[in-house]
Amino acid sequence: MDKYIFLFGGGSPFTNKFAKKFVELSKGGTIAILFLDGGEPIIPRYTDLLEENHHHNFSYIPLPSTPVEQAIEQINQSKGIIICGGDSIRYAENIVDTPISEAVRGAYLMGKPIAGFSAGALISPEVCVISARDSGRREYYKRAGLGLLRDTMLAVHFTQWNEEAHLRKITSDIPTTYNYGIDENTGLYFKNDSLQEIEGGGVYSINKRSLIQID
Numbered sequence: 747m748d749k750y751i752f753l754f755g756g757g758s759p760f761t762n763k764f765a766k767k768f769v770e771l772s773k774g775g776t777i778a779i780l781f782l783d784g785g786e787p788i789i790p791r792y793t794d795l796l797e798e799n800h801h802h803n804f805s806y807i808p809l810p811s812t813p814v815e816q817a818i819e820q821i822n823q824s825k826g827i828i829i830c831g832g833d834s835i836r837y838a839e840n841i842v843d844t845p846i847s848e849a850v851r852g853a854y855l856m857g858k859p860i861a862g863f864s865a866g867a868l869i870s871p872e873v874c875v876i877s878a879r880d881s882g883r884r885e886y887y888k889r890a891g892l893g894l895l896r897d898t899m900l901a902v903h904f905t906q907w908n909e910e911a912h913l914r915k916i917t918s919d920i921p922t923t924y925n926y927g928i929d930e931n932t933g934l935y936f937k938n939d940s941l942q943e944i945e946g947g948g949v950y951s952i953n954k955r956s957l958i959q960i961d
Contacts, residue, residue: 750859751894751936753867755902755928757831758791760861761945764933765795768826771859775825778805780817780841780866782832792828792863809840821849826859829866834876837865838889842874847892854894864902867928871895873920877912886916895939899925905948906930910957917952925951926960 750771752764760768768777777796779789786808793804805820812820821827827850829841841847854860862870868880874891880902881887899920901913904927913927924941928934932946949960 747855747857749854749857749894749936749938751854751870752859752861752933753870753895753900753926753928753936754831754861754863754933755867755904755947755949756906756930756932757864758788760792760795761931761933762795763943763945764861764935766799767935768859768861769796769799769801772801772826774801774803776803776805776820776823777801777826777828778807778821778824779828779830780807780809780846781830782836782840783808783811785830785832789830792830809846814844814846817846818849821846821853824853824858827853827861829860829862829869831864831866834865834868834874834880835887838869838874838876838891842869842890842892850892851894860894867902868900871898871900873899873922875899875901875916875920877901877907877909879907879909879912886912888916888920895936897923901925901927904929904950910950913950913952914955914957927951927957 876887927950929947
C-alpha cells in the first residue's frame with residue numbers, strides 16, 4: 747500500500763497544487779481534522795482550498811475535548827487526515843501520547859493521505875524536535891513523534907523564525923539521513939517515505955555542515 751504525507755512549514759493554508767493532490771488522494775471520503783480546543787475559528791483556512799477543489803466532507807476532532815474513542819472512530823472512518831498547527835507540545839501530548847497515534851499510523855499505512863501543518867509536521871517523524879522559540883524553553887525539546895517518517899528531522903517557520911542555528915544544532919546532536927528546514931506557505935510531499943515534490947517558498951537542508959536550498 748502506498749503511503750502519502752504532506753508537511754507544511756507554517757499553519758494554513760494548503761498550497762494550491764497540494765490541495766488538489768490531497769483531495770484526489772482522499773477519494774471523496776471524509777477528511778478528519780485534528781486541532782486543539784479553541785481552534786475552530788481558523789479551520790476554514792485549512793479547508794478553503796480543499797473546498798475550491800470540490801471537497802466538502804470534513805470531520806472535526808478538537809482535542810482534548812473529543813473523547814479518545816470517538817476521535818479514533820472518526821479517524822478510522824476517514825479517507826484523509828489533517829493535523830493542524832499551534833502549540834507543538836500540546837499536539838504531541840494529545841496525539842502522540844494517546845491511542846490516537848495508533849489510529850493515525852494505521853490510517854497512514856492504509857494509504858490515507860496525512861497533512862501536517864507546523865506542529866502537525868513536527869510531530870510526524872519518529873523523532874519530534876521542537877525549537878526553543880516554539881516551546882518557550884531555553885533549549886530545543888526532543889521527544890517521540892508519530893513515526894510516519896523515518897530518519898528525518900524537521901524545522902518549521904524556517905526563514906521567518908531564523909531557525910538555521912536550530913537546524914544546525916539538532917542535526918549535529920541527533921544525526922539523521924534527511925533534514926529539512928521548511929518556510930511558511932511551503933509544503934513537501936512524500937510518497938513511500940521519499941520526497942516527491944516541493945511547492946511554495948524555500949526548503950533548506952544541512953549537508954556536510956553547509957546550508958543548501960533544495961529545489
